[in-house]
Amino acid sequence: SSFALSPDGKTIFYVFQNTGGQANSGRLMRFDIDSKRETELKKDEWFISLALSPDGTQLAYLKSDRENTTEAPSVIEVMPAAGGESREVYRDAIWFDGSRYNTLAWTPDQRFLLFVRGIPPNASPSVLWRVPVAGGALENVGVTMSGSIKSPTVHPDGNRMAFGTGEQGANAVWALEHFLPAQTAKR
Numbered sequence: 001s002s003f004a005l006s007p008d009g010k011t012i013f014y015v016f017q018n019t020g021g022q023a024n025s026g027r028l029m030r031f032d033i034d035s036k037r038e039t040e041l042k043k044d045e046w047f048i049s050l051a052l053s054p055d056g057t058q059l060a061y062l063k064s065d066r067e068n069t070t071e072a073p074s075v076i077e078v079m080p081a082a083g084g085e086s087r088e089v090y091r092d093a094i095w096f097d098g099s100r101y102n103t104l105a106w107t108p109d110q111r112f113l114l115f116v117r118g119i120p121p122n123a124s125p126s127v128l129w130r131v132p133v134a135g136g137a138l139e140n141v142g143v144t145m146s147g148s149i150k151s152p153t154v155h156p157d158g159n160r161m162a163f164g165t166g167e168q169g170a171n172a173v174w175a176l177e178h179f180l181p182a183q184t185a186k187r
Contacts, residue, residue: 060077108154
């Protein structure tokens with residue numbers, strides 16, 4: 001349901017959801033193209049969207065509990081791309097609208113994750129948010145669309161981004177310059 005290619009083009013990360021049987025039976029996978037070796041990084045979760053950091057060392061993913069759809073949160077976690085322990089970056093009430101699919105992106109400096117979230121109760125408009133990877137407050141980036149925002153992609157210079165939108169039969173691709181709020185200096 002979601003995938004990412006490593007910067008060197010040698011590894012594909014992807015989500016495999018088993019839609020039959022067990023509710024939370026998704027797997028987060030890594031596939032080495034040269035050796036054709038497949039490795040399971042995480043399992044038994046409902047993985048929805050993923051994004052690989054620009055340097056290829058960290059993998060972010062959005063997950064929800066598919067079985068407990070009324071009370072379970074949606075969570076964004078980050079883990080080493082080679083596998084290992086993950087850590088929570090953001091948690092909120094579960095969301096079901098299309099904004100949860102293909103929604104994660106890293107900023108080039110790897111300090112922030114961008115994600116899209118529709119505003120409940122009708123999931124409109126879609127809003128682009130950023131959250132510090134190291135932890136901290138959620139911030140509205142200032143990009144809001146009446147339809148869904150899909151696949152945000154940030155240029156390596158950090159000043160430009162592109163994303164797709166969809167709204168009842170009308171699809172578009174947008175490109176923005178100087179869209180991110182000013183960043184504070186690293187400590």
